[in-house]
Amino acid sequence: MSEYKVITVPEVAVIKEIKKEIEDTSTFYLEFANPEVEKNFKIKSGQFIMCTIFGAGEFAVSLPPSPENDRFHISVRNAGKVTGALHRLQVGDKVGIRGPFGNGFPFEEIKGKNVIYVAGGIGLIPLRSSIVHVLQHRNDFGRIILLYGSRSPKDLMFQYNIEEWQKIDGFETFITIDNPAPGWTGEVGFVNTLIEKAQVPVDNTVAFVCGPPIMFNSVIKDLVNRGMREENIISTLERHMKCGIGKCQHCAIGRTLVCTDGPVYTYKQIKTLGEQI
Amino acid sequence: MFLIKKNDVLKLAQELEKSYSVYGPVVEKESGQTFLAKVDNVTDIDLNAPIPSLPPKNILFPQIEKIIGYKYDQSSKNAEIKMLVVPEAKALFGIRSCDLAGVQCLDRFFMGQEFVDDVYLEHRKKTFIVANTCTAPFAQCFCACTDSGPSAKEGYDLNLTDLGDVYLVEAGSDKGKELCEKMGLEKSDNSHLDAKVKVVDKSLDLFEEKAVENKAWISRVMNRITTGFIKPEIWEYIGDQCFECGACSFVCPSCSCFNIEDFNKQNGTTERMREWDSCSYEGYTRMAGDHNPRKPIEDRRNKRFFCKLSYSQSQKYLRPGCVGCGRCAWVCPGDIGLPNVVTYVRREITEREINE
Numbered sequence: 001m002s003e004y005k006v007i008t009v010p011e012v013a014v015i016k017e018i019k020k021e022i023e024d025t026s027t028f029y030l031e032f033a034n035p036e037v038e039k040n041f042k043i044k045s046g047q048f049i050m051c052t053i054f055g056a057g058e059f060a061v062s063l064p065p066s067p068e069n070d071r072f073h074i075s076v077r078n079a080g081k082v083t084g085a086l087h088r089l090q091v092g093d094k095v096g097i098r099g100p101f102g103n104g105f106p107f108e109e110i111k112g113k114n115v116i117y118v119a120g121g122i123g124l125i126p127l128r129s130s131i132v133h134v135l136q137h138r139n140d141f142g143r144i145i146l147l148y149g150s151r152s153p154k155d156l157m158f159q160y161n162i163e164e165w166q167k168i169d170g171f172e173t174f175i176t177i178d179n180p181a182p183g184w185t186g187e188v189g190f191v192n193t194l195i196e197k198a199q200v201p202v203d204n205t206v207a208f209v210c211g212p213p214i215m216f217n218s219v220i221k222d223l224v225n226r227g228m229r230e231e232n233i234i235s236t237l238e239r240h241m242k243c244g245i246g247k248c249q250h251c252a253i254g255r256t257l258v259c260t261d262g263p264v265y266t267y268k269q270i271k272t273l274g275e276q277i
Numbered sequence: 278m279f280l281i282k283k284n285d286v287l288k289l290a291q292e293l294e295k296s297y298s299v300y301g302p303v304v305e306k307e308s309g310q311t312f313l314a315k316v317d318n319v320t321d322i323d324l325n326a327p328i329p330s331l332p333p334k335n336i337l338f339p340q341i342e343k344i345i346g347y348k349y350d351q352s353s354k355n356a357e358i359k360m361l362v363v364p365e366a367k368a369l370f371g372i373r374s375c376d377l378a379g380v381q382c383l384d385r386f387f388m389g390q391e392f393v394d395d396v397y398l399e400h401r402k403k404t405f406i407v408a409n410t411c412t413a414p415f416a417q418c419f420c421a422c423t424d425s426g427p428s429a430k431e432g433y434d435l436n437l438t439d440l441g442d443v444y445l446v447e448a449g450s451d452k453g454k455e456l457c458e459k460m461g462l463e464k465s466d467n468s469h470l471d472a473k474v475k476v477v478d479k480s481l482d483l484f485e486e487k488a489v490e491n492k493a494w495i496s497r498v499m500n501r502i503t504t505g506f507i508k509p510e511i512w513e514y515i516g517d518q519c520f521e522c523g524a525c526s527f528v529c530p531s532c533s534c535f536n537i538e539d540f541n542k543q544n545g546t547t548e549r550m551r552e553w554d555s556c557s558y559e560g561y562t563r564m565a566g567d568h569n570p571r572k573p574i575e576d577r578r579n580k581r582f583f584c585k586l587s588y589s590q591s592q593k594y595l596r597p598g599c600v601g602c603g604r605c606a607w608v609c610p611g612d613i614g615l616p617n618v619v620t621y622v623r624r625e626i627t628e629r630e631i632n633e
Contacts, residue, residue, distance in 0.1 A: 079565035080566075239564065240563060245391075248534060249533070250536070252580070255590065275571070276576070
């Protein structure tokens with residue numbers, strides 16, 4: 001294995017900064033305690049890590065930073081025992097990191113195409129690194145469109161990033177919330193309604209879709225009905241994971257394991273796996 | 278190849294005892310069941326004992342195992358992490374060919390995929406395996422259907438076959454050969470290999486008479502399971518009988534799913550344990566936020582038999598995931614051990630063909 005990976009014994013990393021994103025989700029900027037590891041630890045967009053919270057356990061988490069020039073960070077919702085323990089930590093506290101694991105996004109294959117991002121809620125977190133990468137290489141791609149929906153205005157992730165990205169020439173953003181809210185003048189409705197509004201192209205186009213299963217299924221249905229090919233719809237899946245290296249089998253979907261064969265799949269692949277998403 | 282007198286066969290175990298902890302089939306007096314136990318006295322080993330109630334899985338892949346230990350001091354922010362796996366050198370003496378096939382499934386899965394599982398590797402590289410040919414099947418056996426018996430073809434350091442007054446000792450590795458040479462064992466000739474073929478054939482002939490509990494003609498079923506060509510009603514029928522107890526996974530020589538949990542000790546340190554898990558449990562795939570992609574039991578049962586019998590999974594093991602030991606059928610309270618599932622699927626295939 002030529003790539004540097006931490007497999008069994010986690011490497012210690014220090015929380016350098018904590019940024020509250022939305023009500024229950026924060027971003028933790030991390031730096032490895034060992035300078036050698038800090039230097040050798042290279043991620044690919046779309047991969048994930050296993051993060052140990054000492055005394056609480058370990059969880060799998062996607063990587064929002066772009067590998068090129070972002071600081072290493074994770075954005076995590078307080079959703080259970082271990083992520084809850086992470087949210088109680090402060091700057092200077094330490095965590096353990098194993099990884100990076102997984103296949104990553106297929107950037108080489110999508111060069112020259114229109115790129116559509118469809119995200120629901122915190123589904124924007126795993127797509128962030130891809131958006132940053134694609135925008136950094138703006139000229140390699142056609143139209144770049146973000147369709148983003150969340151429950152309410154206060155549930156929108158990375159608003160400061162979105163404002164930055166909107167300054168980049170030709171980045172089209174459509175944002176919606178599920179129900180009307182005081183002070184909200186933008187779109188209201190589920191994110192799949194934006195597909196029509198954005199006049200999403202289907203030829204020479206790839207769509208990255210990430211969000212809760214119900215949103216995922218309805219968005220995919222609409223994209224396919226519009227004429228998008230199943231192999232051009234890309235998603236990153238989430239599963240209960242324990243080992244990250246294809247051994248514990250908790251993340252099995254059909255014949256594949258999300259940790260080693262995924263987490264990035266095309267919809268065409270997902271359909272052949274014969275399991276619910 | 279070598280020979281050893283029948284009365285001397287345990288001398289092999291005695292020799293191994295010098296460098297390894299020896300595990301062999303021992304009949305427990307109270308229950309009459311056989312277990313692969315760590316023996317203090319090699320004369321406790323009974324090579325003619327019935328098939329052990331549990332496979333050797335727990336010796337190479339313990340049911341609960343500490344993998345790492347760590348200590349984090351909240352005030353000084355000092356974190357120390359270290360690996361805790363230090364397995365002893367172990368010799369498995371007289372394991373059956375089905376169980377050896379199970380060990381090979383574990384080997385290929387843990388050490389032959391994209392990543393090598395370093396915890397399993399630590400155990401495995403210090404293991405010596407002496408297999409034993411079954412001269413007659415037991416009632417529960419169907420290794421003849423899964424190509425994993427009655428005699429091991431590969432994967433052993435030594436393979437024993439009872440030829441009447443002597444055991445044929447086949448060496449499958451350099452360290453197996455060295456052990457035989459060191460003990461000065463007599464060399465065998467072709468007549469002994471011919472005798473072994475007769476023993477194996479006789480053992481196979483005895484299946485019809487003795488292996489009466491289970492049959493599982495799996496090849497056609499593997500095709501159907503791989504292509505997903507099985508009616509949902511069949512999985513529902515199978516799921517309805519599942520108690521979700523996980524016993525099938527527990528006794529299966531090739532089931533290797535595990536969970537990882539951190540246990541905090543009173544002294545402020547934490548041990549990360551990995552422990553056997555089963556895909557029959559509802560919590561197996563449940564994620565934070567309570568989304569569970571495999572909530573209905575039939576989805577989980579479907580998965581287990583897919584894992585045992587699909588081609589794609591067999592590519593990982595280089596053989597079917599089922600080794601024909603019959604233990605799942607023995608322990609299942611719902612009567613859906615693998616042979617019965619194979620029967621249900623075959624019945625469906627047949628019915629469909631009659632109707633078409």
